[in-house]
Amino acid sequence: MPGKSFYGLNALNQDSEKRRIPVTPMKDTIKIMILSAARDAHEKGILPSRDFPEVFLETPKIEAHGDFSTNFALISASVQKMSPKKIAEAVVDRLEDVRNWIESVEVAGPGFINFHLHPSAWHHVLEAVHTQGKRYGAVDLGKGRRIQVEYVSSNPTGPLHVGHGRGAAVGDSVANILSFCGYDVQKEYYINDSGRQIETLGRSVFLRLKALLGDTEPFPKECYQGGYIRDLAREILELKGRGMALGPEAEGITFCARYAAGKITEGMREDLVRFGVTFDRWFSEQSLYDAKKVDRTLSELKARDVVYEKDGALWFRTSAYGDEKDRVVVRNGGQPTYFASDIAYHRDKFERGFEKVIDVWGADHHGYIPRMEAAVEALGNARGRFKVILVQLVNLLRGGLPVAMSTRAGEFVTLREVIDEVGKDAARFLFLTRHHESPLDFDLDLAKKQSNENPVYYVQYVHARISSILKVGKERGIEDASFSEETASLLLAHEEIQLLKALSTYPDVIRQGAVFMEPHRVTFYLMDLASLFHAYYNKHRVLTDDPALTHARVSLILAIKEVIQNGLFLLGVSAPEKM
RNA sequence: GCGCCCGUAGCUCAGUGGAUAGAGCGCCGGACUACGAAUCCGUAGGCCACAGGUUCAAAUCCUGUCGGGCGUACCA
CATH class of the missing domain: 1.10.730.10 (Isoleucyl-tRNA Synthetase; Domain 1)
Structure with missing residues (x-):
């Protein structure tokens, strides 16, 4: 205990030492000045209460209001039962300008305290930037805590489009910032390489393959229409010959699905690299099934008594955790839903030791948030440990006019095309010129312009x-x-x-x-x-x-x-x- | 119907309860024989959708209304 106060005195008394630690942002220093002045005023009996609010220091929009200003007196008024002006004056009278930064202080308006600083006060900022270099601005919020950011996670059923680009830009930048701020960040991509969509992908490719060999069966609407499906079919034909198309359908589809998903994932990975986005880990949904993690998750849900059977399906009581209704995790017929594997996936994330788990989703998935939060909580994790960042959609324009995009028809501008056309830097920057929850118009012509x-x-x-x-x-x-x-x-x-x-x-x-x-x-x-x-x-x-x-x-x-x-x-x- | 997001200058958008609400673009007029004119300088433009409430103080928080987007599956 004595050591503590000794250290405090020591640090304050040595002028030369003080100068060497301009690391403390100016604001903090001034906040401390205000607080100690207020404490002093309380000890002298001028301020009745010792219950002081947090000091908010802001930079006024109007220069006449000084370099910094605080509403400290205003928000203290109700506690002190004094007029804000009197409080402000009591504080101002006792300010100790240890560093000789302050040119003048005034009480203004209803009780704002305005600080005008000497120009010399600002010169220390320069010192801070120079001494800290690349670390300048790196406030240590994370203190080494582990956090995971999962983003893009587009299904491997087609190439990445512009919307994914925005999600990639936001997720990657969030991860960078958190990492800069002292978190141990892992960037992850979740591959939905299992389930119905993948089967549809396999069927699409398989049918195109048969068509290449003269089959005239019409191509179903629910299948993926894009030209890349035909390309994949051609590749398989070259690789495996005609036998594949003529053999048993189930086998053909399975092979096509696996091949196509692998190829598409590889393509996405390449696009993302061109976009400057690399992941620490690509996590396969199928691997959850292979390792029986979905089964184990379902067992745990049963053990925790948060699921029940109804109409032959297994339901998760998400409504008990704030969702508007319960959700099916195993369909009538024994097929787990995507929700089931998503729960297993998030359970796995927490098991891997992340203190916080961030998912970046497209805004069209927002209805999914309550059930995912419910799941995380039902598995025993505090609510605040899981957060979804929603990213709104992108309207692609060219010269101010919307570019027609229809995912179903397979007509869309891919992320790759955008990067090739406008460049990585312009694309990433423009994706981050809006709040992520606000829709974004992305004009291809403007993105290319080298002008103001x-x-x-x-x-x-x-x-x-x-x-x-x-x-x-x-x-x-x-x-x-x-x-x-x-x-x-x-x-x-x-x-x-x-x-x-x-x-x-x-x-x-x-x-x-x-x-x-x-x-x-x-x-x-x-x-x-x-x-x-x-x-x-x-x-x-x-x-x-x-x-x-x-x-x-x-x-x-x-x-x-x-x-x-x-x-x-x-x-x-x-x-x-x-x- | 219910839920989420959004409504701020002509357009696109900032603004974690503070004083006189800010940028950029667009319009108009200016600035290179000096470190890069992809820049700068100067005007103009507002009932912060509307109505109540909370408080010393509201674009910001609460309630309601109107308008736009999205969601609301044993799809993802």
Whole structure:
């Protein structure tokens, strides 16, 4: 116990030590200032209650309201039974500006406390970015805890289309952000390589195969219509000869199903690699059956007494866990439903030791969420350990007009085609320019445009531009761009302070992106930062006649480059040196 | 019918209860003999769908209404 307080004193008293730990974001430091001022006011008997709310510090939209502002006094009013203004004044009177950051503090409006900081306060941000480098913004939320993100998981019955691309972009970026924030993340793809759909796939290919040999039987509507089915049939014909089509149907279908599913899965894997998405594991549904895990799951459900028989089928009492009705897990006839294997799959995930399990689903599956949550809970896992991220659909446009897509007719624009046409970077970035639950118009023509209409290049251009400046700088003999307190203090232009402020909020953006699992926050942040940089660039020269100022500015743009690169990486987008 | 998501500038969208609601695009007018003009600067544009409620404070939370999307299978 004595050690603890000693440590605290020690850390506060040594000025030089203090300077070496600018790692604490500015906001936290100011929050602590406010709290200790409030405590002090309480001890002096000015504030009656010692029950203080959490301090929210925000950056006001209006510059006249300061660099930071807090509603602390307002939300304390009811507890303290005092007017917000009086509380605010009591706090302001006792603020101890240990780091000498504060230029002025004022009580404004109904009781806001507004902080105006010295420009020098912001220079520490630059130090933080330089010392932390690639780790800048990496708030440790996960502390090494294991989390799994499962995404795409498209059935191997046809190629990936644009909608899957959005799911891939969102899932992959969420996984990246969580990983950056200290979680031990596993990226997984679930392959539905079993059941009725796969049988239909096999039948489709088998029938096309027979047709190749002159069979005139009409092709059923419920079969997969796409041209890729014929291609697969041709491959099989080449591989196995005519015997396959003429032999027993059941065997033919089974072979075709397995062959087609394997081929299609392989194709999806290749498309995803081109898209910059790689998984740690591809998990086969069939493997659950092979390992008897579906059976064992059903036994466990029986043991837990959450299933019952009715009309010859086995029902899961999901309604007892918030679902609107009970669901069948084994059909009349003994066939397990997909729900059964999904339960087994999620049981397996938790058995593998993940503390949290995230599924990224298309919005058309949202009706499935309550039953899956019910299942997870019925198996003894706390509700919060399972989360579904819903991704809304994508409307594909070309020049503002919708591109006709019909999955059933087999006419759709594949993800592969989109990547080939607009490029991986543009596609991934644009998929992340919306909240994932908001529908997205994806315009192929716009995605290709190398103009201000296309935000990808706007952000990447910052990186290329800075790289270019650094190159020129190097030619002029500027080698050292490391942080230095003396030169950093020369960064006093309004645009420079704005950039430093923007850099200081990056950790917050990342934290929110991780907590809410919303990568679009990073996208928007990057566009804002890019905008500030471009404005700065057009107004000020980085490479000047003044060596000290040049050094300061080079170290500033280096920090911007670092953050841009880092943010783009989290989105799965490259940061080019040249464009 | 019931459930979920959405309704914010002409268009596409941000906005975890805070002060005067923000971007981009589009329109119009400007800025390169200097580090990359894929850039920048300047105007204009709003009953945050509507009506109540909660509170010091609501685009944000609650209830209802209207409009759009999706779901509501012994399909996935």
